[in-house]
Amino acid sequence: MSSEPIERRVSYIGDRLRGAKCTICGREYFNVRHYCGVCGRSSIGKMACLDLFYEKGILEVCTAIREPTNRFRGLNSYIYGIVSFHDGDIKVPGRLTDLILDEEDIEPSALEGKEVVPRIRRRYAVERSEIVPTISLAFTLADEYYPYQRFEPKEPREKAEKPGIVGYGVYTSRFRIKEEGLERTVPFIDEDAITASVEAGKLALIHAGVDPHLVKKVYVGSESNPYAVKPIASKVAQVLELGVKLPGELQEVDAIDTQFACKAATSMFKDAAALAYYPFVETPYVMVIGADNAQAAPRNTAGGELDFFVGYGASAFIFGLYDVIAEVEAWYSCTSDTPDFWRRDTQEYPRHGGRFTGAPAYFKHVEKAAKGLMDKFGYKPSDFDYFVLHQPNPTFPVKAARSLGFKEEQYSLGLKVSKFGNTYSSSSPLGLAAVLDKAKPHQRILLVSYGSGAGSDAYVFITTPLIETKRERQKFTVEWQAENKFLKYVDYATYRRFKAGLELSS
Numbered sequence: 001m002s003s004e005p006i007e008r009r010v011s012y013i014g015d016r017l018r019g020a021k022c023t024i025c026g027r028e029y030f031n032v033r034h035y036c037g038v039c040g041r042s043s044i045g046k047m048a049c050l051d052l053f054y055e056k057g058i059l060e061v062c063t064a065i066r067e068p069t070n071r072f073r074g075l076n077s078y079i080y081g082i083v084s085f086h087d088g089d090i091k092v093p094g095r096l097t098d099l100i101l102d103e104e105d106i107e108p109s110a111l112e113g114k115e116v117v118p119r120i121r122r123r124y125a126v127e128r129s130e131i132v133p134t135i136s137l138a139f140t141l142a143d144e145y146y147p148y149q150r151f152e153p154k155e156p157r158e159k160a161e162k163p164g165i166v167g168y169g170v171y172t173s174r175f176r177i178k179e180e181g182l183e184r185t186v187p188f189i190d191e192d193a194i195t196a197s198v199e200a201g202k203l204a205l206i207h208a209g210v211d212p213h214l215v216k217k218v219y220v221g222s223e224s225n226p227y228a229v230k231p232i233a234s235k236v237a238q239v240l241e242l243g244v245k246l247p248g249e250l251q252e253v254d255a256i257d258t259q260f261a262c263k264a265a266t267s268m269f270k271d272a273a274a275l276a277y278y279p280f281v282e283t284p285y286v287m288v289i290g291a292d293n294a295q296a297a298p299r300n301t302a303g304g305e306l307d308f309f310v311g312y313g314a315s316a317f318i319f320g321l322y323d324v325i326a327e328v329e330a331w332y333s334c335t336s337d338t339p340d341f342w343r344r345d346t347q348e349y350p351r352h353g354g355r356f357t358g359a360p361a362y363f364k365h366v367e368k369a370a371k372g373l374m375d376k377f378g379y380k381p382s383d384f385d386y387f388v389l390h391q392p393n394p395t396f397p398v399k400a401a402r403s404l405g406f407k408e409e410q411y412s413l414g415l416k417v418s419k420f421g422n423t424y425s426s427s428s429p430l431g432l433a434a435v436l437d438k439a440k441p442h443q444r445i446l447l448v449s450y451g452s453g454a455g456s457d458a459y460v461f462i463t464t465p466l467i468e469t470k471r472e473r474q475k476f477t478v479e480w481q482a483e484n485k486f487l488k489y490v491d492y493a494t495y496r497r498f499k500a501g502l503e504l505s506s
Contacts, residue, residue: 015198015239017118017136019050019090028089052090054151054206056117056142057083060091062108064101071124074189074502077101079108083116083139094137097121098145098174098188100488115142120198120239121190125502132226134194134235145174145486147475154209156284156322163273164327164461166285166320167208167470170433171199172313172420172481175488177495179308182394184421186490187293187312189498193222196314197236197291200426204287204316205240207474208323214284215242215318217254217275221264221425224293228345231257236289261341262390263451264425265290265315269459272319273328285320290425297349298496306352309393311421315429325467326436326445329460332373334365341452352452361454362392366400369456370448379460381405385443388414388431390450392422413438419482432461434478441465 020029022036023046029037036043062081065072072078079096097119099106116139123133142148172185187196197220205212220233233255237243243253258264265288272286291314296306319328340361343350353361366389374380381387387410389397394417401411414431423430428449435445445461490498 015120015134015136015235016241017052017092019052019085021048021050022046023048028086030090030092050090052085053118053136054202055085056115056148057085057092057139059096059111059114059116059139060084060088061112062096064106064108070504071126074125074500079106079111081108081112092137094118094139096140097138097190098140100490100494111141115148116140117142117146117148119146120195122192122195122502125504127504132192132194138190145484149203149206149473149475151206152209153211154323156214156320158466159322160324160327160464162324162327162329163277163319163321164324165436166210166318166323166325167204168315168317168433168436169200169203169205169207169476170313170315170426170430170478170481171196171203171476172311172423174484174486175490175498177492178489181418182309182421183419184309184311185313185423186495186498187501189500190502191293191312192226192501193224193291193293193314194226194232194235196293196312197222197232197289197316198239200289200291200314200316201236201240201287203476204318207470208285208318209470209473210285210318210320212241213244215253215287216283217272217286218242218289219256219258219265219268219272219287220289220291221258221260221268222291223259223261223264223343223424224295225257231255232291233257242287260455261451261453262392262422262424262427263449263455263457265429266447266449266457266459267333267451269317269319269328269457270331270333272317276320284322285318287316287318289314289316290429291315292424292426293499294422294424295343295349303349303351306350309417309422311423313420313423313426313430315426315433317429323466324464325470326461326463329444329462330373330377331460332369332376332458333455334368334372335455336365338365338454340454357452358396361452362390362396362450363400363403365454365456366390366448366450367404369458370404370446373446373458373460377460381410383444384410384446386413386435386439386445387411388428388435388445388447390428390448390456391415391417391431392427392450394418416478416482430478436463436467437471437474437477437479439463439467441467
């Protein structure tokens with residue numbers, strides 16, 4: 001069975017899984033059509049678009065591909081089949097992802113009849129000089145690690161006095177590597193910073209209940225963009241259909257990538273809040289995403305010591321003035337030219353300055369940002385219910401928190417590096433999400449990020465009663481992703497193969 005021709009035939013649908021429906025007879029089609037095959041010319045102009053991106057389907061029939069074509073060889077064996085939507089009215093071909101058939105004894109027929117959810121993933125392998133092809137014809141089982149979550153946009157209701165977080169989402173892979181009591185998330189072979197950004201943004205929209213058309217600005221912070229020249233944010237905006245859709249596949253939205261190592265996302269929190277609050281330009285909601293497929297050289301090479309802590313994931317936050325769950329009360333930033341971590345152009349892996357990354361880099365900036373904010377606005381450690389820091393390893397954030405006078409009960413809930421690893425731009429945002437998953441109304445949170453190069457941002461958030469109202473929309477919590485019976489642990493060799501991704505050797 002050849003899989004590549006099938007993928008090429010369905011490539012016209014793009015990254016958003018959609019179909020069409022005749023408003024006259026009700027016939028549904030997989031692809032976007034301008035007329036109905038039953039009603040003929042009378043249906044021209046009367047075909048409605050069906051969006052399947054947020055829906056779940058049924059894996060009707062499937063088979064195992066044991067000898068893929070060249071472009072799929074990186075996947076080794078995989079499951080391919082037919083997925084149906086709307087009680088079988090629409091049927092699409094698709095690949096079941098996040099399975100390692102070589103290691104798992106899976107009978108394809110046992111998967112038939114199960115509910116599945118569409119995911120955006122890399123389609124097939126390409127040369128490093130080519131465009132990365134993505135598609136939403138990849139599916140995961142809806143009753144396992146990634147639960148199905150309904151998307152129900154709501155009209156904006158309650159206007160807050162201060163801008164803040166309206167909703168958020170965290171996305172990490174089910175695959176982990178465990179060593180010496182520490183766990184780290186690792187991407188499946190068809191995942192990267194782009195796919196993680198879209199999934200986190202999708203989850204944030206579901207949690208916020210915000211119509212994507214009202215999101216007029218999106219920032220994506222990452223240091224593992226698959227491209228040296230080409231933004232991630234434009235892909236995210238198009239797939240999530242942020243802003244107003246214009247003719248010719250254009251979106252009325254401003255999308256931009258940001259880069260400042262691990263604070264590439266948190267640096268934009270203040271900008272997002274300011275844009276949402278600015279009265280003279282209509283920017284109802286702003287999305288900020290931190291996503292990284294954290295890079296590290298193999299352990300048997302120079303710089304390989306980083307490979308003990310790097311993780312994979314994305315965190316997305318939507319800021320606005322309506323239906324806020326956590327208001328931004330204050331912020332403070334500090335920066336210096338401290339070259340503790342870097343990657344020169346054309347170099348595949350980053351390098352770091354050894355012990356120079358500690359006292360003169362991480363601790364100096366984190367502690368200065370926290371103290372600077374507290375001194376400027378009159379806070380003391382006891383004023384905060386929770387404290388979240390950037391987490392490059394398990395020891396640095398604990399040492400910094402204690403040095404600043406914070407107690408374990410204040411920082412332990414947001415300390416997740418031992419479960420997910422250092423997810424770089426998603427590191428402190430993931431910790432913030434873990435706190436928001438549990439926080440009660442009217443609690444104060446201090447967030448301090450850190451980015452090599454170097455600098456820190458400190459923020460104060462105060463939760464509102466809406467944090468509990470919206471919690472029922474959030475199934476894929478940080479705790480769910482940390483403690484889950486469907487986690488799949490892999491060895492180091494498999495982890496490095498996944499990190500290589502669907503790339504063809506030159």
